[in-house]
Each structure stands twice: as C-alpha cells, then as structure tokens.
Amino acid sequence: MPRLPDWLKRPLIPIWNAAHRLAWSASETAEALLRGRFERCAVCGRTGLMRLRRRAIPQRLIALWGLTARQADALVRKETLDCCWCGSRLRGRRIAQAILGEYPVAHVGSLRAWAAHPATQSLQIAEINRIDGLHQILRRHPGFVPSDYEPSRPRGEVRHGVRNEDLTALTYADATFDLLLTSETLEHVPDLERALAEIHRVLKPGGRHIFTVPVQPGAAATFTRAQLRPDGSIVTLVPPLLHHPGGDTGYPVFTEFGADLPELIDRFGFSTTIVFGPLSEDDLAQVYISRRI
Numbered sequence: 660m661p662r663l664p665d666w667l668k669r670p671l672i673p674i675w676n677a678a679h680r681l682a683w684s685a686s687e688t689a690e691a692l693l694r695g696r697f698e699r700c701a702v703c704g705r706t707g708l709m710r711l712r713r714r715a716i717p718q719r720l721i722a723l724w725g726l727t728a729r730q731a732d733a734l735v736r737k738e739t740l741d742c743c744w745c746g747s748r749l750r751g752r753r754i755a756q757a758i759l760g761e762y763p764v765a766h767v768g769s770l771r772a773w774a775a776h777p778a779t780q781s782l783q784i785a786e787i788n789r790i791d792g793l794h795q796i797l798r799r800h801p802g803f804v805p806s807d808y809e810p811s812r813p814r815g816e817v818r819h820g821v822r823n824e825d826l827t828a829l830t831y832a833d834a835t836f837d838l839l840l841t842s843e844t845l846e847h848v849p850d851l852e853r854a855l856a857e858i859h860r861v862l863k864p865g866g867r868h869i870f871t872v873p874v875q876p877g878a879a880a881t882f883t884r885a886q887l888r889p890d891g892s893i894v895t896l897v898p899p900l901l902h903h904p905g906g907d908t909g910y911p912v913f914t915e916f917g918a919d920l921p922e923l924i925d926r927f928g929f930s931t932t933i934v935f936g937p938l939s940e941d942d943l944a945q946v947y948i949s950r951r952i
C-alpha cells in the first residue's frame with residue numbers, strides 16, 4: 660500500500676485488501692476460462708470451472724521444502740483447483756472419488772448423491788479435521804461425526820455440532836466407524852504411532868481410513884522433524900516447518916513422509932493402497948486408503 664498517514668491508512672486497508680482479492684479472483688477465473696478448465700466435480704456433482712490459486716502456496720514454503728518449479732506447480736494444483744460451485748480443492752475431490760470407489764453405489768457419481776442415497780445411510784463416518792466442500796456435503800449424512808482439535812477445550816466436547824477430538828486420544832468407542840477421513844493432518848500429529856493405533860481402534864474391522872498427507876517426491880524414508888516434550892514444548896530435530904496452505908497458519912509439522920508411508924502404516928494393522936499414484940514431480944495429490952485388517 661502506498662505511504663499514507665495512519666489515520667487515512669487504517670480505514671483504507673480493508674478496502675485495499677478486498678480490491679486485491681477481487682482482482683486475484685477475477686484473474687484466476689479468467690485463467691481457468693482461457694485454459695478451458697471445466698470439469699465435473701466428484702463432490703457436488705456439478706460441472707464448472709476449476710480455479711487455480713497460485714498465491715495459496717507462499718514462496719517461503721516452496722523455498723523451505725526445496726521444491727522445484729514443477730513440484731511447486733503440483734502442490735498448487737493439490738491445494739487449489741477449487742470447484743467454482745462447492746469450493747472443493749483437488750485433494751478433497753480425490754478423497755471423494757476414493758470414497759465412491761470404496762463404497763460404490765450403482766448410478767451414483769458424486770459425494771452429494773452418495774451421501775443422500777439409502778444404501779449409505781447406515782455407515783458411520785468420522786471426519787477428524789474439516790475438509791472444505793466434503794464437510795458441507797457430508798453434514799447431511801446421518802452417520803457423519805465431524806471433529807476438530809483445540810487442546811484447551813475438553814476432549815469429546817461438542818460445539819456447533821463439531822466434536823473436540825485429539826487424534827492421539829480419541830473419545831470414541833472401539834470399532835465405531837466404517838470410514839475415517841483425515842486430510843493433511845497426520846504430519847501435524849506429535850505422536851504418529853499413537854494416532855495410527857487410535858485410528859485402528861475406532862475403525863470397525865474392514866473399515867477404511869481415507870486420507871492425504873504431504874509426501875516429498877524423492878524422499879525414500881519418513882523422518883521425524885520435531886518432537887513434543889511432556890511439558891508442551893517442541894524439540895526441533897530438523898529446521899522447523901509451519902504449514903500455511905488453506906489458512907492453517909502456524910501448525911508445526913512433526914513428521915515428513917516418504918515413499919515408505921504405506922509400509923509404515925501397515926505395521927499398525929492396516930492394508931494400504933495408493934490411488935491417483937504414483938507420486939511424481941507433476942502430481943503430489945495422492946490419496947491413501949488404509950483398510951483395517
């Protein structure tokens with residue numbers, strides 16, 4: 660913003676920001692139109708423009724991760740390509756496609772129709788963190804239990820229909836869910852092994868954990884970036900990383916996943932498959948399906 664006196668600047672900032680957002684939105688829509696990026700959305704079932712938001716991934720994060728230009732583009736696609744109707748991003752739409760593939764219903768091609776279909780009404784579905792687009796559709800499903808985590812609030816507390824759940828100490832009974840969803844969550848969990856044990860515990864035998872996580876291309880082995888001490892402080896083992904995409908500013912990353920992710924998870928009693936794979940420089944939006952054995 661140009662140099663202006665503070666008394667004048669303060670009221671102008673929101674207008675300035677809104678104008679920028681509008682201009683960005685218009686240029687993103689124009690870009691999608693020019694490229695003819697019309698697709699059918701697996702979440703809402705409508706066909707429309709898929710908007711790429713280049714500003715969703717800050718340059719700082721790209722530098723920290725040491726991403727190549729192609730990997731950075733692939734990350735932008737994973738985190739954006741928003742459906743103009745329901746706002747679902749690419750990773751959300753792919754999770755929806757994975758759900759439709761794992762729990763198929765004849766003549767149903769969208770999560771919206773799937774969630775309303777009589778054949779799916781008895782399924783119990785846990786959403787561990789909000790997945791935009793899917794969340795709004797699944798809220799209409801009778802077996803849908805959304806949660807988020809705020810350490811300062813009591814575990815299991817329900818506020819505005821959303822439970823407060825710590826993935827390392829869930830308050831759900833054993834074998835409660837047919838399906839458990841997480842998206843870009845596991846890397847932020849301080850105790851990954853406890854989280855995987857908890858997911859296994861609350862899933863019914865044969866139940867699925869369908870999820871996405873960031874995996875760096877070329878990274879063979881998963882490693883711990885940071886550890887949480889009992890007093891709540893964080894010990895950094897490798898330079899710290901905080902995630903920005905989608906507005907989750909400031910969540911510390913504890914685990915960096917590599918190509919060994921499926922076998923790591925399967926040690927906890929799952930059988931894991933990757934869809935939309937394999938991971939490559941040009942596609943970082945894989946979906947993992949871990950079936951409880």
Ligand SMILES: [Zn+2]
Binds near residue numbers: 700
């Ligand atoms: Zn949509």
